[in-house]
Amino acid sequence: xxxxxxxxxxxxxxxxxxxxxxxxxxxxxxxxxxxxxxxxxxxxxxxxxxxxxxxxxxxxxxxxxxxxxxxxxxxxxxxxxxxxxxxxxxxxxxxxxxxxxxxxxxxxxxxxxxxxxxxxxxxxxxxxxxxxxxxxxxxxxxxxxxxxxxxxxxxxxxxxxxxxxxxxxxxxxxxxxxxxxxxxxxxxxxxxxxxxxxxxxxxxxxxxxxxxxxxxxxxxxxxxxxxxxxxxxxxxxxxxxxxxxxxxxxxxxxxxxxxxxxxxxxxxxxxxxxxxxxxxxxxxxxxx
Amino acid sequence: xxxxxxxxxxxxxxxxxxxxxxxxxxxxxxxxxxxxxxxxxxxxxxxxxxxxxxxxxxxxxxxxxxxxxxxxxxxxxxxxxxxxxxxxxxxxxxxxxxxxxxxxxxxxxxxxxxxxxxxxxxxxxxxxxxxxxxxxxxxxxxxxxxxxxxxxxxxxxxxxxxxxxxxxxxxxxxxxxxxxxxxxxxxxxxxxxxxxxxxxxxxxxxxxxxxxxxxxxxxxxxxxxxxxxxxxxxxxxxxxxxxxxxxxxxxxxxxxxxxxxxxxxxxxxxxxxxxxxxxxxxxxxxxx
Numbered sequence: 007x008x009x010x011x012x013x014x015x016x017x018x019x020x021x022x023x024x025x026x027x028x029x030x031x032x033x034x035x036x037x038x039x040x041x042x043x044x045x046x047x048x049x050x051x052x053x054x055x056x057x058x059x060x061x062x063x064x065x066x067x068x069x070x071x072x073x074x075x076x077x078x079x080x081x082x083x084x085x086x087x088x089x090x091x092x093x094x095x096x097x098x099x100x101x102x103x104x105x106x107x108x109x110x111x112x113x114x115x116x117x118x119x120x121x122x123x124x125x126x127x128x129x130x131x132x133x134x135x136x137x138x139x140x141x142x143x144x145x146x147x148x149x150x151x152x153x154x155x156x157x158x159x160x161x162x163x164x165x166x167x168x169x170x171x172x173x174x175x176x177x178x179x180x181x182x183x184x185x186x187x188x189x190x191x192x193x194x195x196x197x198x199x200x201x202x203x204x205x206x207x208x209x210x211x212x213x214x215x216x217x218x219x220x221x222x223x224x225x226x227x228x229x230x231x232x233x234x235x236x237x238x239x240x241x242x243x244x245x246x247x248x249x250x251x252x253x254x255x256x257x258x259x260x261x262x263x264x265x266x267x268x269x270x271x272x273x274x275x276x277x278x279x280x281x282x283x284x285x286x287x288x289x290x291x292x293x294x
Numbered sequence: 295x296x297x298x299x300x301x302x303x304x305x306x307x308x309x310x311x312x313x314x315x316x317x318x319x320x321x322x323x324x325x326x327x328x329x330x331x332x333x334x335x336x337x338x339x340x341x342x343x344x345x346x347x348x349x350x351x352x353x354x355x356x357x358x359x360x361x362x363x364x365x366x367x368x369x370x371x372x373x374x375x376x377x378x379x380x381x382x383x384x385x386x387x388x389x390x391x392x393x394x395x396x397x398x399x400x401x402x403x404x405x406x407x408x409x410x411x412x413x414x415x416x417x418x419x420x421x422x423x424x425x426x427x428x429x430x431x432x433x434x435x436x437x438x439x440x441x442x443x444x445x446x447x448x449x450x451x452x453x454x455x456x457x458x459x460x461x462x463x464x465x466x467x468x469x470x471x472x473x474x475x476x477x478x479x480x481x482x483x484x485x486x487x488x489x490x491x492x493x494x495x496x497x498x499x500x501x502x503x504x505x506x507x508x509x510x511x512x513x514x515x516x517x518x519x520x521x522x523x524x525x526x527x528x529x530x531x532x533x534x535x536x537x538x539x540x541x542x543x544x545x546x547x548x549x550x551x552x553x554x555x556x557x558x559x560x561x562x563x564x565x566x567x568x569x570x571x572x573x574x575x576x577x578x579x580x581x582x
Contacts, residue, residue, distance in 0.1 A: 071501040098393040105386040106397050107432065113395065144395065202579050212568040213359040217575055223582040280500040287505055291490050294511040 016050055019043035021264040027190070027237040027247040033230045038194040039253040044260070051256040058263045059103030065270035066140055068277060070108040073138010075278040079183040081269050082134065082141040083262070086148045086236075087191025088229070089219040090201035091252045092259075093144050096191075100262050101142055110135040113144040126150040126168065127175050134179065140266075141184075147172055151236055156228045169239035176245040185269045186245040189262055190233065195226060197253040304338055307331035309552040315478070315525040315535040321518045326482040327541040332548070339544040346551045347391030353558035354428055356565060358396040361426010363566040367471040369557050370422065370429040371550070374436045375479025376517070377507040378489040379540045380547075381432050384479075388550050389430050398423040401432040414438040414456065415463050422467065428554075429472075435460055439524055444516045457527035464533040473557045474533040477550055478521065483514060485541040 017024075024043025025031070031042070046054070072079065083101070085093045101109055112133040121129045127147055135141030151172070155165045176186060193201070205215040222229070241247035248265055252258040305312075312331025313319070319330070334342070360367065371389070373381045389397055400421040409417045415435055423429030439460070443453045464474060481489070493503040510517070529535035536553055540546040 068498075071498075075501055094393075094395065097395045101394050102390070105382075106389050106394055106430070107382065107385045107399050107401065109394050109397075109399075111395050111397075142394070199579060199582070203576070206572055206576055206579065210356075210359075210565050212572075213363055213566045215568070215570070215575070217570050217578070220575065220578045220582050277498050278501045280503070282503070282505050284494055284500075287503070287508065288491070288494055290505070290508045291487060291494065294487070294508050 016046035016054065017043050017264070018045050020268075021261055022248070022268055025248040025250055025261060025265070027241040027249050031249040033192070033234045033237070033249075036192055036249065036251065038192045038197065038251045040251045041254060041257045042251065044257060048254070048256050051254075051260050055099070055256065055260050055263060058260065058267060059100070062100075062263055062267050062270070063104045065267060065275065066104040066108050068275045069140065069270060069273070070105065070138045071278055072275055073108075073136065075281070076137070077183075077278070078137040079185070079273055080135040080137055080139050080141060081185045081187060081266065081273075082143065082179070083266060084143045084146045084148070084186060084188045085191065086146055086152070086189065087252065088193055088198065088226075089216070089222065090198045090205075091191035091193040092255050093191065094214075095255060096189075096259060096262055097142060097144060099259050100266070101140070103263075104140060108138065108140055110139040110141045111144070112142070114146055114149060126154075127171065130175075135184065137183070147175070148236055148240075151240075152229065152232050155232050156225055169236075172240050173242055173245075176240075176242070180244045185272065187262075187265050187269050188241075188245060188247045189265065190237065190247055190249050191252045191258060192233075192249065193252045195223065198223070304334035304342065305331050305552070306333050308556075309549055310536070310556055313536040313538055313549060313553070315529040315537050319537040321480070321522045321525070321537075324480055324537065324539065326480045326485065326539045328539045329542060329545045330539065332545060336542070336544050339542075339548050343387070343544065343548050343551060346548065346555060347388070350388075350551055350555050350558070351392045353555060353563065354392040354396050356563045357428065357558060357561070358393065358426050359566055360563060361396075361424065363569070364425070365471075365566070366425040367473070367561055368423040368425055368427050368429060369473045369475060369554065369561075370431065370467070371554060372431045372434045372436070372474060372476045373479065374434055374440070374477065375540065376481055376486065376514075377504070377510065378486045378493075379479035379481040380543050381479065382502075383543060384477075384547060384550055385430060385432060387547050388554070389428070391551075392428060396426065396428055398427040398429045399432070400430070402434055402437060414442075415459065418463075423472065425471070435463070436524055436528075439528075440517065440520050443520045444513055457524075460528050461530055461533075464528075464530070468532045473560065475550075475553050475557050476529075476533060476535045477553065478525065478535055478537050479540045479546065480521075480537065481540045483511065486511070 021043055069081065085096055087093055097111065130147045151165055151168050154160050180186060202215065202219060205211040237247050250258050250261050309331055357369065373384055375381055385399065418435045439453055439456050442448050468474060490503065490507060493499040525535050538546050538549050
């Protein structure tokens, strides 16, 4: 492989095949330490992240340019995963490659009292990216079929209807020209313990530690069921889920970089045509 | 200078002194090609941008951590300048160093019909950064004493009162814990012509070209007066203006990087203290 290649050659299987939710990557059997589709090691992965981050950045600039000239298309990255799976790092190290003015980031924590008074999709709809933007959701409406289900925050009669509501909602979003890149991030319980311990041991990581994260650990079997149901019921042709093993951060980051590149390339973007006469403007400028 | 130093040693004058608006940098006499306070060349500048960008990123993470634990402090970078001065590049290459989830970016173009029905500070107030965020304004309320004045969009009786209104508004903002970093970006008319020509000549830059930018060029003397009045009337102790020559992009970028570092260091941040008992949590985690 040449030093300046920007191919994703170390992928023996295209990432959208290797990671797409299906029978080959059931949650209960998932190897969170795996690197599906990828042959290289960490060093190659880190080099590739820089190379492909540049490709992502160029594509995103074209999307942004299109948005500035009235194109309604957008890309929305949805990051859903267990605590410590690396959602924050994904934003910093993958989304961090692109121009901040083209990024529309939203994090969804425990709903506010106002949000609770509304339908669960109300706060989501408000945060959807405008045309030309790369939207990023750190958690999402899927909390409402994960923690809401496992913690019995609403009765089953409520959460069980949400899968269909989500599918309908996402179908509408896709219809307006937004490509959804839905990423389910999985870390093993052992790796999670290691990461939580690091948060306890380092002064600069204490702020990331939440005692509740430990309380969630015994519930992992229930969460596994909830995640599997989510994948089964809401991975659709128009908005598929990708299952990303996250014990190796470098792998999860190049995988999501490729998913975003794939989404942007699928838009078949081009630089917007000028809305002015170039020769006339050259003369005007020369005379100014 | 060591390869791994992160000092700003090539600065013979601290950037906040060299660039602070005053008698030494009047708009009419400004050398937009200058590098006030800085002794190095472009190669050093570009290396420094990477080094100091890392420092900026670390400080921003600490601000973000504080915000996550209830600290109300924030930093707001206000970029105001002539077309082609490099506002977009500043966002990409300076703000691009920090974690996107800690950045709150807003661009202010021609006011929408709804915005026009409100006081000119209405849309500004809505976009102020939350605690812990690095806010970035690409243009700002200062448009309302620049283009609004030069283009007679409102009568003098209206715009002439806005300086005091802005000062009062900013005094309140600063009082809530937001540090304002106000950057006035200046490019020479010759350099502007070169940059506009490039936008006309490159397919991937057409989208950045606006015929109106050429129409503004003959108005530069009137804009100079409006900028000077803005600096004279709204550069206050609590929210000073910095005058940044922008013909050399590398210079303007390291200058603004230093201004942001200075603002963040001035907050005297520390990592938030844990709100839990570390030893108790270590035991809970070990048992989980």
